[in-house]
Amino acid sequence: MAMYESEHTKFMREWMEKHPQERAEQQKGRALWWDKPQSLEQQQRHREASVPVKPYYYDANH
Template identity: 45%
Template sequence: MIFKKQHSLYESEHTKFIKELKAKTPGMEERQVEGRSLLWDKAPLSLDEQERIKQSRLRQQAYPYQTKV
């Protein structure tokens, strides 16, 4: 499929909005990176701590809503 040049220049309203927002709010991308690191970038766990967490998990039935007869 061949796209014409006019399609390569298309920019959606959402893209325009995000670009405008980033231009109006300096430092927004840095704050996004900081926020992401708070939630997702965790320090690695030691092997002892991983084993302790594994040992402390409770086993669950395969189908928890089934009553035992």
């Protein structure tokens, strides 16, 4: 059974095959926005600063 693949996905796959040098540029962009190094101290501060979420957000009585 064939899986659905959008035209955009097909286009991007073919384009990346024709332009392999863009892989490095893609990785640089990902590193810029997503792959940020984090220390254990920073992760601990984030955990301590988080506020618990109410079970039902729109219930004003709790």
